[in-house]
Amino acid sequence: MPDRKVMLIVDDIEMNRAILKEIFTPEYEILEASNGVQALDIIHQNANEISIVLLDLIMPEMDGFEVMTKLSTEGYLPRIPVIVITAENDSENENNVLELGASDLIGKPFIPNVVKRRVNNVASLYNYQLNLEGIADDLSHRLRASNDAVIDTLISLIEHRSLESGQHILRIRKYTMTLLEQIVEMTGKYNLNEDMIRTMSEASALHDIGKVVIPDGILNKPGRLTPEEFEIMKTHTTEGAKVITRMGMIKDSLYSSYAYNICRYHHERWDGRGYSDGLKGNEIPICAQVGGVADVYDALTTKRVYKPAYTHEQAVKMITNGECGLFSDELMSYFIAAADKFKSVAQNYGDEPLKFKNNDAKQNDMIDDIRDSALRLDKLKYYAALKAYGCTAIEADYDRDTYSVVYPQALMFEGVAQRGEITKAAQYFIDTFVHPDDRDNAKKWMDEEKKKRLAGDMNDRTDECVICSDGRKDYKKYLIQSIAIDTQSTRRHRALLVLKDIKS
Amino acid sequence: MDQECIEKFNAGGIDVSDGINRFAGSTDLYEKFLKKFKDDKTFEDLSKAIETKNSDEGFKAAHALKGVSGNLSMKYVYEITSDMCTAFRANEPEKAFEMYTALKEKYESVCRLINELK
Numbered sequence A: 001m002p003d004r005k006v007m008l009i010v011d012d013i014e015m016n017r018a019i020l021k022e023i024f025t026p027e028y029e030i031l032e033a034s035n036g037v038q039a040l041d042i043i044h045q046n047a048n049e050i051s052i053v054l055l056d057l058i059m060p061e062m063d064g065f066e067v068m069t070k071l072s073t074e075g076y077l078p079r080i081p082v083i084v085i086t087a088e089n090d091s092e093n094e095n096n097v098l099e100l101g102a103s104d105l106i107g108k109p110f111i112p113n114v115v116k117r118r119v120n121n122v123a124s125l126y127n128y129q130l131n132l133e134g135i136a137d138d139l140s141h142r143l144r145a146s147n148d149a150v151i152d153t154l155i156s157l158i159e160h161r162s163l164e165s166g167q168h169i170l171r172i173r174k175y176t177m178t179l180l181e182q183i184v185e186m187t188g189k190y191n192l193n194e195d196m197i198r199t200m201s202e203a204s205a206l207h208d209i210g211k212v213v214i215p216d217g218i219l220n221k222p223g224r225l226t227p228e229e230f231e232i233m234k235t236h237t238t239e240g241a242k243v244i245t246r247m248g249m250i251k252d253s254l255y256s257s258y259a260y261n262i263c264r265y266h267h268e269r270w271d272g273r274g275y276s277d278g279l280k281g282n283e284i285p286i287c288a289q290v291g292g293v294a295d296v297y298d299a300l301t302t303k304r305v306y307k308p309a310y311t312h313e314q315a316v317k318m319i320t321n322g323e324c325g326l327f328s329d330e331l332m333s334y335f336i337a338a339a340d341k342f343k344s345v346a347q348n349y350g351d352e353p354l355k356f357k358n359n360d361a362k363q364n365d366m367i368d369d370i371r372d373s374a375l376r377l378d379k380l381k382y383y384a385a386l387k388a389y390g391c392t393a394i395e396a397d398y399d400r401d402t403y404s405v406v407y408p409q410a411l412m413f414e415g416v417a418q419r420g421e422i423t424k425a426a427q428y429f430i431d432t433f434v435h436p437d438d439r440d441n442a443k444k445w446m447d448e449e450k451k452k453r454l455a456g457d458m459n460d461r462t463d464e465c466v467i468c469s470d471g472r473k474d475y476k477k478y479l480i481q482s483i484a485i486d487t488q489s490t491r492r493h494r495a496l497l498v499l500k501d502i503k504s
Numbered sequence B: 001m002d003q004e005c006i007e008k009f010n011a012g013g014i015d016v017s018d019g020i021n022r023f024a025g026s027t028d029l030y031e032k033f034l035k036k037f038k039d040d041k042t043f044e045d046l047s048k049a050i051e052t053k054n055s056d057e058g059f060k061a062a063h064a065l066k067g068v069s070g071n072l073s074m075k076y077v078y079e080i081t082s083d084m085c086t087a088f089r090a091n092e093p094e095k096a097f098e099m100y101t102a103l104k105e106k107y108e109s110v111c112r113l114i115n116e117l118k
Helices: A014-024 A036-046 A064-073 A091-099 A112-160 A167-186 A194-206 A209-213 A227-234 A236-247 A253-265 A286-301 A312-320 A329-348 A356-371 A374-389 A422-433 A436-454 B003-011 B016-022 B027-039 B042-051 B055-071 B075-089 B093-098 B100-115
Strands: A005-010 A028-033 A050-055 A082-086 A104-107 A392-397 A402-407 A419-421 A461-467 A476-485 A494-501
Touching (some): A005 A014, A005 A036, A014 B055, A050 A064, A050 A112, A167 A329, A194 A253, A236 A253, A286 A329, A436 A494, B055 B075, B055 B093, B075 B100
Parallel strands (some): A082 A104
Antiparallel strands (some): A461 A476, A476 A494
């Protein structure tokens, strides 16, 4: 997130802009526009930097209502809050403006302080939401990654009854995504958005799941299939579709319907002479068309029991010549445009024996992360904070006269144990590491510390102390702080003692 | 602006402390825009509209002048233009046109005050 926030002020009257600018400088970097057209220009060019827009309604060229409408349809509103500041603050306008998606409406003339607070409230709310989205995104990515690894392995098992081609499913997903992205780059006619592409690619993993019902003898036959065997093989499309129907809503209905379509229709042909239903032309769902290309490209470029691997160039030729299924000319043009990307996927994700060890390690890490109990997580945060502060931290329990060094794990003061009795250790520490001139003071401080804590004093205490950490050479100034650990019980008296090297 | 000046302004229909507040506490900025008011064409536009009895243009100008005078805390000018806007909105332009004379007087006295600013 950028350090200084950027605000766009839109008003045709210079004075109004000047007043608002005065209120929000220097907290915000200010951009100005004097009409709707300028405003949209600025927003288009600076969408990632702008935190908030203050918008007037009545302006020449393009008024605030039109700006709001455009921002709404162009999808900026979820990310960029708009506060309308206008003299037209009757209730009808208020309703209209809020309906169009404004975060708030402030009437003119306004009180600067009020505007400031309301604007800041809205801005920090959006900031918070965006941060949350970032965190949620992160989590969902990791979950996805871990899910994908498991699913890929399982499906590969089902498909091939062997573990030799674990990367096949991964490649199919990547080919599907690559071709879909190419399509979106070159045409808008299929109305595909990022979510749809991602879901279709994931669904393509299931395209051959129907093979689970095909007998081994046919699935792994090294030679050509007889016509009867071929008929049975063809059923993997409809059987797969049945499996997906039975699986029901695994993730969400979009995923299921893409999976169903890809499964059932990835062997259809553009001329209607494919199987299972003989769909023709655009009757074939785009996800299935793309899945079909992915499947045939992978089959051609990898070794199978019934054939060797062909080169990338041979595969492209065979596919575009209609030698392995028939696709639309249009789809072929997209495929050719994406051919290089297909080639890199084939090269980067070629078949190798499944490395079980790596997969295990990766999955274990993820499981561990998820398994961290709330307690452990808090402790980890605590250690991280101490580490960031760069100090020695000791928890002292005055009732039991015991201490324990929390951080760092290896104490730099030799001879001082990780745990022990406070009184004895303090004495030893002072005599060994504290500068002779400071020792009396240190002893007094420690005595007082014990006395006060046991008496229930919860105040923080600080002092300076000259210490030499290796008992011989340079003495340095340290800060010693005692912070009471509130145990909510009047019978427990504990504190955190923190020693920090002050850079003198 | 010295104390004497402030009192003159207050008496003449410009609420100085309110104005400074509107400009987020910046006296300099307030003064700057007071001086700029001389160049503001809105009153001229309004005068033309009154002459030609053009209620559309009259409303636009009255509304704009209302905004500006409100920001500069010119109390009387603000009140009169406010009333004019209400009349225009209620489809009673005649009433608005009638308020012009009173507005002109207040407008001119405000301009005189501003001209005295260094």
